[in-house]
Amino acid sequence: MRVRKAADAVMITGEYCLEEKTSKMPFYTRQKLLCLRFQKLLTSSISNDTVESMYSNLLPVSGRKSVDVTRTSGSNGKVNCQSHKNLLYVFHTNDALIPHRAGACLIIPRDKHYVVVYRKRNPKDGDTTIAITPYAPPQPGGAFSLHGNAVDYYPIIAEFTYVKMVATLLLSGMNEINLISDKPMVAQGPVENEMMNIEYARRVFELKGGSYRAFCKAHMSVNSMTLVAHPVGQHFDYFHKGGESLENKVLFVVPSIKNSLGRGGSFIG
């Protein structure tokens, strides 16, 4: 009944003991996976030069030309005077954003995001001529789909995706045990979705004659990544179209951006 130093992973789950008992959340799923931490990757260290190289290569392909303005749920921080300046600067310099194409805009600051109102240039017949787009306070980084060839340059990314599969299968195994012993299952929905991704990667693995490169690339192709280079504000995770997924996160220290204190900051989430 104590933490063993030789444990492979540490798992923290949250039990919903204060929620009303509703039919939507039966007793056997009343736990949330707060954190499952694998203490080490297969390669436990990475050079600062490699981290610098990854950051400089991934930043340009992330978000909208290196800027994340789409996460409006609060993770980019609250709207304030500094975010006003940042937004105007980004609007001025980034031609991937609406004002560059729309011309004059009305920008309304809200608590966690901005509402940009503009006139459509080519409205369809019967359609309204006014459009509204929410923008979050701009932050460096953003979502991107990583090309599989990136693993040739940065093997750590292949390990990152491999460990996600390991975690999925571990959680699946733990849920089977919990089900037999009448204990709550954890992250049931995300695990089921991730199992489909693993099955796809396994088929590719067989077809490619046991190539780990093809295996990891296949799994990467059904996942998207997000580069996060700022402390995220309070928010709820959201997946489009009711999808569910395990979020895996590895932290790197980019020495050129911040003094390497060994703590804090996040890079890829």
Added chain:
Amino acid sequence: MGDPLVGAIVMPEFGVIIPALAMNDNLYVDFHAMAQSPRDGTPPTAHMVLTEENVNDLQDYLSVGNMHLEWFQPNDFVTTEVDNVEMPETPTLKRSWVVDCLVVKQIADSKSERRICQQWACLYTPPRTCQIQVHVTNESPQGC
């Protein structure tokens, strides 16, 4: 070393703060599943990362109220051995895992206002010596 709370992830609903130990010579991977789940009906869980300013505010708040954060102790965790877990590449290859599990109780329901500065907030510090030992009989992923 800076303050261990800077960069930590906070789950106010459960009163848990998990420090981040970002070091390029000691990499690890965290997994979270905190979105709303249509499959199992669980609501989303709010979370955030503490900035240096947040940590200063938190320390001030705690000192004014003569409060302190508590660290989870080793005996709060239950060690579970999970046998015969499939390896990703093929279901025929299996191995066992040892997982230290901790269940924390909800301290505010999902409809309540969430605050991070509470006297019940607990800290989790991961053991630094844990290792993953992956045994595969084929080419290892490091050969990618």
